[in-house]
Amino acid sequence: MNILQINSSARSTGSESTRMNDKIVAGLLADNPGATVVRRDLASDPHPSIDEAALGALFTPADQRTPEQAARVALDDALIAQVQAADVIVIGAPMYNFGITAQLKTWFDAIARAGVTFRYTATGPEGLLKDKKVFVTLSRGGIHRGGASDSQMPHVQTFLGFLGLTDVTFVYSEGHGMGPEAVAKARAQADADIEAALA
Structure with missing residues (x-):
């Protein structure tokens, strides 16, 4: 089994989505001790965003690209290869201003x-x-699951489905801005949901 872990929080420590990612991967490794894990932290190892130069490189035939264009496309190729090689993909998606992070x-x-x-x-x-x-x-800092303010989950689900990734399990940890008791409750529920998903 090849596992690809994608962390997209801006936080290097204390990220709840990364904590959940780590718990899922640990559970997968416990059941599949021979599995390999590729971890990519999109904050500490940022990928360049799409700009005019990137679009020009992508839409230029491979045999006509300049060395600079070929190098830019190769950066995306490397990420695509990681996804193609993965059997399981674990994506951390904290909510920032009602959406996914810029890194994700x-x-x-x-x-x-x-x-x-x-x-x-x-x-x-x-x-x-x-x-x-x-x-x-x-x-999430607030409670959004299933509500009109949760534009994040449908976006992620639609995008993944567009690429053929339809076997998706979402794990929520909400209310992290609502005090220590809410945080403890959210983490306990998330951990229980992870255990159930891996069972």
């Missing part, structure tokens, strides 16, 4: 490539990243 959005932009991770057909788009299990950990 940049990762999404890098791994979505027509003809590689999805393609358009006569009947519509088809995701090419199939037969993979995905866990997404969602941490």
